[in-house]
Amino acid sequence: xxxxxxxxxxxxxxxxxxxxxxxxxxxxxxxxxxxxxxxxxxxxxxxxxxxxxxxxxxxxxxxxxxxxxxxxxxxxxxxxxxxxxxxxxxxxxxxxxxxxxxxxxxxxxxxxxxxxxxxxxxxxxxxxxxxxxxxxxxxxxxxxxxxxxxxxxxxxxxxxxxxxxxxxxxxxxxxxxxxxxxxxxxxxxxxxxxxxxxxxxxxxxxxxxxxxxxxxxxxxxxxxx
Numbered sequence: 001x002x003x004x005x006x007x008x009x010x011x012x013x014x015x016x017x018x019x020x021x022x023x024x025x026x027x028x029x030x031x032x033x034x035x036x037x038x039x040x041x042x043x044x045x046x047x048x049x050x051x052x053x054x055x056x057x058x059x060x061x062x063x064x065x066x067x068x069x070x071x072x073x074x075x076x077x078x079x080x081x082x083x084x085x086x087x088x089x090x091x092x093x094x095x096x097x098x099x100x101x102x103x104x105x106x107x108x109x110x111x112x113x114x115x116x117x118x119x120x121x122x123x124x125x126x127x128x129x130x131x132x133x134x135x136x137x138x139x140x141x142x143x144x145x146x147x148x149x150x151x152x153x154x155x156x157x158x159x160x161x162x163x164x165x166x167x168x169x170x171x172x173x174x175x176x177x178x179x180x181x182x183x184x185x186x187x188x189x190x191x192x193x194x195x196x197x198x199x200x201x202x203x204x205x206x207x208x209x210x211x212x213x214x215x216x217x218x219x220x221x222x223x224x225x
Contacts, residue, residue, distance in 0.1 A: 004106050010110070011031050012113040013034030013035045049081065050085065052086065109132055110139075115143050129149065146222065147221070151217070153215060157211075169194070169219040171217040180209070184203040187199075
């Protein structure tokens with residue numbers, strides 16, 4: 001599949017602490033199951049709705065059926081607009097939506113409403129970041145004050161205007177050659193392990209900052225002040 005311009009935006013059914021989601025002209029917006037209700041609240045029209053709809057309330061389901069056709073019973077939804085998943089499946093609704101976005105050629109994914117709520121879903125969505133990395137794509141989880149992403153054998157830079165905190169965690173047994181520059185606490189060629197959270201709560205200090213890992217995978221969380 002040829003790479004597609006724009007971003008794939010997933011609006012999921014977890015906690016959502018923001019009042020606006022930026023959507024550009026070439027973005028693909030996917031409402032993931034109960035995330036359709038957030039779309040209604042934020043007045044965002046999704047391009048596709050994907051889910052088994054087990055977390056979509058009766059009122060919101062009725063609104064969706066009125067707009068695009070039934071998702072249950074004998075009726076059929078508008079082809080290509082509503083994708084109903086079998087509840088007996090291996091993929092979570094979010095993972096199924098990511099696969100759909102990848103099939104459309106997208107390689108940059110922004111997930112909203114993917115944190116909070118049920119802890120097992122939060123952990124599953126964090127694992128989805130690693131799934132995207134293995135697919136040579138990038139993923140970002142957003143909530144009110146935090147952005148979460150993942151880097152693997154690469155670096156990540158931050159502008160000097162950044163304020164707040166940076167936390168990094170080893171994904172897997174260890175991450176080798178971890179370096180943090182331009183932050184309050186410096187690391188140089190360090191080894192981070194998954195049983196010692198030494199990378200938590202570093203601070204931006206008004207300088208250009210850089211995080212890198214030579215061999216391994218890091219979960220990266222940026223919390224704004």
